[in-house]
Amino acid sequence: MKDKIQLYSYFKLMIGSIIVAVLSGLLAYSLKHLTTFYQEYLFEKVESTNPYFFIIFPSIGITIIYFLRKYAFKNRKNKGIREIYRSLDTRQDHLPAYKIPSHYLNGFLTVIFGGSTGIEVSTVVATATVGNQMSKRGWAPMKFKQELICAGVTAGVAVLFGTVLGGWFFAIEVIARGWKRSVLISCTIAGAVAFVGIHYFDNAPLLTFPVIDWYWYGLPFMLFLAALSAVLAIYFMKLVLTSKQLFARISNNFLRVNSGAITIGCLILFFPALYGDSYHGLQEMLSHVISSGTMMMVPISLLLLIVLKPFVAALTLGAGGDGGVFAPSIVAGAFLGIAVALFFNSIFGLELLVLNFALIGAASTLGAAIHGRWTAIFLICSMAPNAYTLFIPVTLAVWIAYAIAKKISPYNVYTYPDIAK
Structure with missing residues (x-):
């Protein structure tokens, strides 16, 4: 029975x-x-x-x-x-x-x-x-x-x-x-x-550029990127926490909403790639870099986007917008990966594949931010055609970023004790 x-x-x-x-x-x-x-x-x-x-x-x-x-x-x-x-x-x-x-x-x-x-x-x-x-x-x-x-x-x-x-x-x-x-x-x-x-x-990938291959000589640079991604994820988490705490102290509803929202709007005016989830900005950046070949230097605008995307996302959440850390982590991490590839290509004359580093940066930052290792691996490996080619370096990078982020802070953006106050 x-x-x-x-x-x-x-x-x-x-x-x-x-x-x-x-x-x-x-x-x-x-x-x-x-x-x-x-x-x-x-x-x-x-x-x-x-x-x-x-x-x-x-x-x-x-x-x-x-x-x-x-x-x-x-x-x-x-x-x-x-x-x-x-x-x-x-x-x-x-x-x-x-x-x-x-x-x-x-x-x-x-x-x-x-x-x-x-x-x-x-x-x-x-x-x-x-x-x-x-x-x-x-x-x-x-x-x-x-x-x-x-x-x-x-x-x-x-x-x-x-x-x-x-x-x-x-x-x-x-x-x-x-x-x-x-x-x-x-x-x-x-x-x-x-x-x-x-x-x-609905089987179209988020990015249109196919992954072709990856080479073992690039692995140390990928793991270096993973370490930077962990720091970026912690930076984002701290920004979200601080933003929520600061905006919670503003008693005037009009001031609380508009002080953050207008700041966001001003930054979008100068950096349109920050608009919304920014997947369109990532697509345009990759298109520009891939079509023009290896740049001689990392664009200043790219470095600013790495810092500003988490900042503007934190402002959005603090001011009362709805959303979370997925898109900002993916986009900021991808921008970081592009910057790292361009930097080493220009300094050492390498031919690191920018798309590969963008995906690895996205996966590492997301995995470190949400403490979801396998989630980050499989989400990012589905973002571009043939991206499962990168399964080995993505897996290694995500686990390294996760370990470093957990060592620095045992909490993620969902379980931090004060994140939702």
Whole structure:
């Protein structure tokens, strides 16, 4: 009798995981493509009409978010992935249903108006809420709440980045924070559902440049880049923490929103690559560097972007924008990788492949920032055609960056004790 009850519970878990994966995949797909379309449309419109409008654009987005949060969502705050952890710590504490439209709209509005984050964390919390609500409504025994949350996150991240393994490892490494049989079952089922959607509807990589090959003589420089990436990740984490603390001290809502947003807008005016998630800026930078061949020196603008991308992302989050560290870590790390390759090429006359270093920098910085090693490896190996060619150097670099970052600070941006206050 006990075996039959357990078998029935797992059957309900599998059906629930399929439903959650379908709903979460649709949510992530729509948010991804709507955000990409309107971000590019507004960016091109302002750039061709009057670039000075960039100064006020982030203010428009974050102000709309402020009023939505105050009136539509009754002043209930969004605290990112910390909300998921809090819900998982107890069976009674659930992610309320309003977090689905709240994070969806706030992430969308933040990015399309230039807020320098990304929609990844908005997608993660929204899809986790889908899973939590399915559990709450009896689609699986309450003991499987974590499993359905992880199923939603697996499908959401997989669709967002076009990689099932990236979503699968993120749910297990970062959300579940452990290997549990029932979690593995739900994540695998959700990953299978996401794979079908990706295969038939959304299999284009983020970057268009294919990885050709890599050479062993470049490995020491790649590992040096990993060490720098760890420092960059810690710098970003400290900026986010400091920004949230400073903006929390500003009691005037108008001043809190606009002091950060207008600063962001001014920086975007001078560095358009900082607009939104900045994937377009990374694509343009790679296109320029690859088409022009090896530069004789590292452009000053590239060095500034490495420092400014985390800074502007921290300002966005502190001022009230929605988002997280995925896109800023990936983009800033990629810029760092480009700079390192150009530097060694110009100093030592080497022929290090810039695209390879961009991907390794992105993976190392992301892995160090979120303390998700396998997540970073598989997400970045899906970013460009044939990028799995770099699996060995990417894996080595990510583990080194993770070890250094953990040595410097045992916390990541999701678990830092004061990050969400």
